[in-house]
Amino acid sequence: MNSKLLFCALFLVTFSLFAQDKKWSIEANYPITDEDQLNGVLDVGVKYRFVDLGIVQLGAGLGTALFSDRENYIYDSNIELDYKWKRILVQPTVFAEFSIPGLAKLKPSAGVGYSYLYDDIDHKQAEVGYNETDSWGAFNANLGLSYDLTNRFFVKIQYDYLNHRQRWLINADGPNSYRYETKWNTMNVFKAGVGFRF
Template identity: 30%
Template sequence: MTSFKQSIIIVLILFYSANVFTQDSRLNLEVNYPIPIDDNFIGRSFKGFIDLGLKYHFSKVKPINLGVSINAGLLKNNKDDRIQPFDVNMTILQPRLFAEFSIKSLTKFHPSVGFGYSFISAKARNFDNFNTQINTSENVNGFNLNLGIALDVSEKLFTQFQYDFIKINLDKGVPKNKYNSNVNILKIGLGYRF
């Protein structure tokens, strides 16, 4: 089992345990559609598939609620792309700390800001001239800034819009430019408060 899958399972168990043993639950579950944007190596070659998120508020002192969150997203390459004419799946794991703000005059709106780290793993599947499958992978990581706004639909259900900026740590020999180091992703989704 890969470390990515192990991390997801551990986080799910921790969040579930926290929800079971607290009467005033502070847990949110989110399902988002990620949209890579901008002119960079991800924005040009990948389309969003799904992004799942968990948030836990460990301090609910208005007007600022503090917490921890983790998102796990999946992007897929465009097979029509001449640069990558084979299957590539990209997973993004994003643990972070966040602050959610309550505004008295706009009780249904909840802006938020989060700081954390992103772990990006790309796995490619291709075939050689003898129709033998060749699997390759590459991992990068970097600082993550998340800006979001949630709109309450009901007491438990909300819609949300998020923007993620990821600054990739580049290896030696990789040109230090926006195309290689800046990742921008919009997320549109639904959330549920337990």
């Protein structure tokens, strides 16, 4: 474990010595969502700034977040239910990062993209289990704010708004009659973390 940490530290120092333009950055965040069942695990991403217009830098990024939930309980006195839910969120975006005159360490940002969501749900009830998966795309818009601790390291917060269409299986006209209905659904994600520019 110590050798892996030493390797990572040497890797970052090497990049900081040879990369002076700081067009790249990597980030690690803790994500929180407004969906009650899902707990944030980790959000990581990489960004590249390809246009510098002075007061604003334009770039593209790719991030991924993991959310999970697990419940295990007994109902009706003797029936055990075990439920595991994982959601993976992949977010390619384009963004603008702004420089504020007189506040060089503070950098607001705004971005848009089209995100990919993947759900994996395992149910187990009284020794009988099944798995269901689903995936869909979502429009993504975000607002962020970073603060430079040094010329390389920074802390940041970000809000992501996702709007997507999702299919729901509903009972139509009786116990054995079902149909899918498509509805618009939103997901709000709040992130706080650290980053490194190189």
